[in-house]
Amino acid sequence: MIVILKNDVQREKRDQLIEWLKEQGLGIHISEGEYQTVLGLIGDTGNVDMELIESLSIVDSVKRVSESFKCCNRKFHPEDTVVEVGDVKIGSGHFAMIAGPCSVESEEQIVAVAKAVKASGANMLRGGAFKPRTSPYDFQGLKATGIELLKLAKAETGLPIVTEIMSVNHLPLFEDVDVIQVGARNMQNFELLRALGKIDKPILLKRGLASTLKELLMSAEYIMAGGNDRIILCERGIRTFGDYTRNTLDLAAVPMLHELTHLPVIVDPSHATGIARLVRPMALAAAACGADGLIIEVHNDPMKALCDGAQSLRPEDYDALAKDVFGIREVSLG
Numbered sequence: 001m002i003v004i005l006k007n008d009v010q011r012e013k014r015d016q017l018i019e020w021l022k023e024q025g026l027g028i029h030i031s032e033g034e035y036q037t038v039l040g041l042i043g044d045t046g047n048v049d050m051e052l053i054e055s056l057s058i059v060d061s062v063k064r065v066s067e068s069f070k071c072c073n074r075k076f077h078p079e080d081t082v083v084e085v086g087d088v089k090i091g092s093g094h095f096a097m098i099a100g101p102c103s104v105e106s107e108e109q110i111v112a113v114a115k116a117v118k119a120s121g122a123n124m125l126r127g128g129a130f131k132p133r134t135s136p137y138d139f140q141g142l143k144a145t146g147i148e149l150l151k152l153a154k155a156e157t158g159l160p161i162v163t164e165i166m167s168v169n170h171l172p173l174f175e176d177v178d179v180i181q182v183g184a185r186n187m188q189n190f191e192l193l194r195a196l197g198k199i200d201k202p203i204l205l206k207r208g209l210a211s212t213l214k215e216l217l218m219s220a221e222y223i224m225a226g227g228n229d230r231i232i233l234c235e236r237g238i239r240t241f242g243d244y245t246r247n248t249l250d251l252a253a254v255p256m257l258h259e260l261t262h263l264p265v266i267v268d269p270s271h272a273t274g275i276a277r278l279v280r281p282m283a284l285a286a287a288a289c290g291a292d293g294l295i296i297e298v299h300n301d302p303m304k305a306l307c308d309g310a311q312s313l314r315p316e317d318y319d320a321l322a323k324d325v326f327g328i329r330e331v332s333l334g
């Protein structure tokens, strides 16, 4: 249920209403917008007297929210959320250009790629240290050393770092990581989501391989219910009967998610297609349909990459892509 307050309500009266609602065992999510304040009621609202609340002089209207996701629901928070990562903002017109290798392989590799993508306009560096691989015999990432190398690349370039967590036990290693990624395979690792709800760091939450948008939003809800509302959603392709691409990029998810939630939505055209030459057209399409950013795999020598070389762009290809993406954004933003 949401309670929309009238404009210019006295703080004291607003707080009295909140206290009274809390006494009924409800959690209250307050969204203070430029034009209106929305109180989102969380918990069992079955016994809440809607008519009584509606009759209060400070209340404009009361609505039931039928969806099971509440905190991330746009009805609870009508304005776009802007996630801040250092000086970088994502959402509501602020665009994230996250780029870097699938996995961190060496200091030379990560620093070279970081410098190159920064020169092309990237504002964050990605790189896997803990890699979720289908085969246990494949390269599993440099783990803690990989995070140290990302920190070196950050020190060299100033780019905030984004890297994936696979286990809640590794959380202490992520202290200096700017954005913690929850990969597709862990989207429904509820223990992990709950733990990330308790920390004060932005989370990049990728859609599961066969997850619906509702499931993605329920996973965001796990994190938000714990108190962490700095979440970036990511469409990274889903499993379908498409046979020539690694996954099927569900671009309609971008405008649909923008309707359903106030959280920023970025697109990963690298994992969505699995093919380097398809990354540029899909990145442009994502920018055109309103995505709040892109996360793209770039490697200085894709032929020798230890992971996902086939979908990795060379730095010069990323440079050309970035120019075109910025061009599309200028056109689509008018």
Ligand code: PEP
Residues within 6 Å of the ligand: 102, 128, 132, 164, 182, 183, 184, 185, 206, 236, 268, 271
């Ligand atoms: C990744 O970004 O490195 C990754 C493993 O992505 P996903 O979880 O989308 O497969």
Ligand code: MN
Residues within 6 Å of the ligand: 102, 103, 271, 297, 307, 308
């Ligand atoms: Mn990858």
